[in-house]
Amino acid sequence: MYGSRLPPIALTTNCPSCGVGLVPEDLREQVYVCACGHHFRMHADAWIAMVADPGTWEERWADVRPHDLLEWKVPKPYQETIEQAREEGLNEAVRIGTAEVAGRSIWLAVFDFRFVGGTLSIVAGERLARGFEQATASRTPYVLIAATGGARMQEGVLALMQMAKVNGALSRLHRAGVPYLSVLTDPTYGGTPASLAMQGDVNIAEPGASIGFTGPRIIKQATYADLPPGFQSADFQLRCGQVDMVVPRTELRERLAHLLCLYCRGL
Amino acid sequence: MAAQRDTLSIWQVVELARHRDRPYSLDYIKRLAPDFIELHGDRISHDDPAVVAGIGTWHGLTTVFIGQQKGRNLADRVARNWGMMHPEGFRKALRMARQAVKFGFPIISLVDTPGAFPGESAEERGISSAIGAAIMEWFEIAVPVIAVVIGEGSSGGALGIAVADRVLMLENSLYTVASPEAAASIVWRDNARKVEAAAQLQITSRDLLAMGVVEEVVPEPEGGAHADYDDAARELDAALWRHMEPLLSMEAGELLQHRYERFRYVDSLVAADPRFGPKVEPKVQVPAESMDAAGS
Numbered sequence: 344m345y346g347s348r349l350p351p352i353a354l355t356t357n358c359p360s361c362g363v364g365l366v367p368e369d370l371r372e373q374v375y376v377c378a379c380g381h382h383f384r385m386h387a388d389a390w391i392a393m394v395a396d397p398g399t400w401e402e403r404w405a406d407v408r409p410h411d412l413l414e415w416k417v418p419k420p421y422q423e424t425i426e427q428a429r430e431e432g433l434n435e436a437v438r439i440g441t442a443e444v445a446g447r448s449i450w451l452a453v454f455d456f457r458f459v460g461g462t463l464s465i466v467a468g469e470r471l472a473r474g475f476e477q478a479t480a481s482r483t484p485y486v487l488i489a490a491t492g493g494a495r496m497q498e499g500v501l502a503l504m505q506m507a508k509v510n511g512a513l514s515r516l517h518r519a520g521v522p523y524l525s526v527l528t529d530p531t532y533g534g535t536p537a538s539l540a541m542q543g544d545v546n547i548a549e550p551g552a553s554i555g556f557t558g559p560r561i562i563k564q565a566t567y568a569d570l571p572p573g574f575q576s577a578d579f580q581l582r583c584g585q586v587d588m589v590v591p592r593t594e595l596r597e598r599l600a601h602l603l604c605l606y607c608r609g610l
Numbered sequence: 611m612a613a614q615r616d617t618l619s620i621w622q623v624v625e626l627a628r629h630r631d632r633p634y635s636l637d638y639i640k641r642l643a644p645d646f647i648e649l650h651g652d653r654i655s656h657d658d659p660a661v662v663a664g665i666g667t668w669h670g671l672t673t674v675f676i677g678q679q680k681g682r683n684l685a686d687r688v689a690r691n692w693g694m695m696h697p698e699g700f701r702k703a704l705r706m707a708r709q710a711v712k713f714g715f716p717i718i719s720l721v722d723t724p725g726a727f728p729g730e731s732a733e734e735r736g737i738s739s740a741i742g743a744a745i746m747e748w749f750e751i752a753v754p755v756i757a758v759v760i761g762e763g764s765s766g767g768a769l770g771i772a773v774a775d776r777v778l779m780l781e782n783s784l785y786t787v788a789s790p791e792a793a794a795s796i797v798w799r800d801n802a803r804k805v806e807a808a809a810q811l812q813i814t815s816r817d818l819l820a821m822g823v824v825e826e827v828v829p830e831p832e833g834g835a836h837a838d839y840d841d842a843a844r845e846l847d848a849a850l851w852r853h854m855e856p857l858l859s860m861e862a863g864e865l866l867q868h869r870y871e872r873f874r875y876v877d878s879l880v881a882a883d884p885r886f887g888p889k890v891e892p893k894v895q896v897p898a899e900s901m902d903a904a905g906s
Contacts, residue, residue: 496787499786500785500812503766503769503787504877506745508873508874510746511749512874517746537745538741540742541738541743556733556741556766562733
């Protein structure tokens with residue numbers, strides 16, 4: 344297993360699903376999947392370490408930084424949010440770069456849920472769109488790992504516009520015949536699945552991930568509906584025809600490598 | 611008119627945009643093209659009554675009209691689902707767009723929605739992928755497309771029919787990443803903070819014009835569009851034709867490249883100068899070259 348190369352992530356003392364006491368080193372070895380099957384949320388650094396062959400990740404456009412364009416003040420000034428995240432060593436909600444998976448070159452874009460809930464922002468959109476443009480030009484497959492709460496409210500309508508900006512670039516990648524694999528992890532909501540995350544040639548969901556457009560809290564507020572158990576789960580999305588497969592994290596790397604092999608034969 | 615605009619609070623604009631007598635899509639379409647014929651269905655499973663689509667004669671051209679439609683009384687509002695689209699609505703719009711390409715018809719798309727339907731039925735039928743697929747395909751519709759926000763333009767539900775060569779807004783309309791209620795619910799977990807949310811989101815037509823997200827604000831009659839439907843439609847017609855005429859002579863490839871760049875660099879104005887919004891004079895015109903510059 345390649346778990347040993349993953350960085351540590353913040354964990355609870357016990358598994359929220361089965362209650363077993365967690366041993367961080369053992370869990371890391373199992374790519375943060377409990378023996379009971381519970382998938383713990385991983386941050387961008389862990390995803391990159393897991394998916395990319397060791398030493399192949401080259402991050403791009405890390406210097407593109409967010410600005411408080413709307414002068415957003417309450418409940419918390421956006422400028423403060425940005426600065427605090429930067430002090431914690433976080434660099435926006437999407438990180439992107441080139442890497443290799445089983446020796447094959449890819450573009451890898453990873454959402455980081457720790458940065459303002461993995462929200463689609465101007466910087467996130469810019470990095471994603473530039474990645475699609477470069478991948479189209481070089482005919483390099485593109486792999487997305489999504490973990491997102493949707494568009495970033497603090498950037499207003501400009502965050503909404505990122506959905507068009509990114510999907511415009513994605514439509515060109517598709518037309519050029521370049522493969523695009525989308526991995527949906529917990530949680531994937533709002534403007535991200537409603538733009539690029541559901542448009543993969545293959546959509547892969549993680550077991551237990553919650554995936555949807557509108558979150559359950561807002562659906563209940565709007566429609567007073569009692570939502571059935573398992574609503575918006577990975578299995579629900581499989582049943583509804585929205586994802587192609589639900590793949591345990593322990594098997595994801597092999598599955599990506601296999602898919603890339605099949606789709607890249609003509610490239 | 612300018613005086614009226616300056617004295618309205620942001621929430622007053624929201625209320626005008628949602629006014630129960632405000633002209634809806636069909637009110638405009640019937641005035642723009644009196645011979646309008648509505649067409650129905652996505653040819654897969656449903657007809658979404660939250661969006662109307664069809665063809666009619668406009669300035670001598672057969673034109674495709676698409677418009678999110680609200681209801682005038684309670685029964686009508688329920689039937690129209692308050693203008694909140696399901697996946698099949700986005701597919702109906704795309705079906706009409708493909709038909710427009712087949713015949714070379716220009717497209718006018720009218721936006722008036724609180725958002726895509728936030729409910730179980732929409733989730734089950736794949737509202738996320740329907741919107742995402744629509745946004746992608748609009749970039750390949752090789753005929754002129756103009757979108758106009760005539761009332762509420764909220765979230766991906768609005769954007770799903772607003773990927774266009776020009777995007778206009780009526781003076782008292784709003785265009786936002788999420789309705790003020792939804793944004794308050796997300797940011798404060800309390801949708802009662804909607805007024806504060808609306809102020810911070812910067813959602814009025816003058817905000818969007820200053821940001822460079824829309825090309826033009828179409829003036830409304832004194833008191834708002836509901837005061838005089840005919841006058842409101844005349845102003846809209848004039849603005850639409852002014853923008854449509856130059857698009858009609860563009861080559862398909864040039865048109866699609868322009869549409870791509872329009873959205874690819876839609877944030878370049880604010881990236882270049884993060885000073886915009888209500889602090890700036892509302893009459894700022896977006897210079898064409900700033901749309902192509904930078905963005906990086």
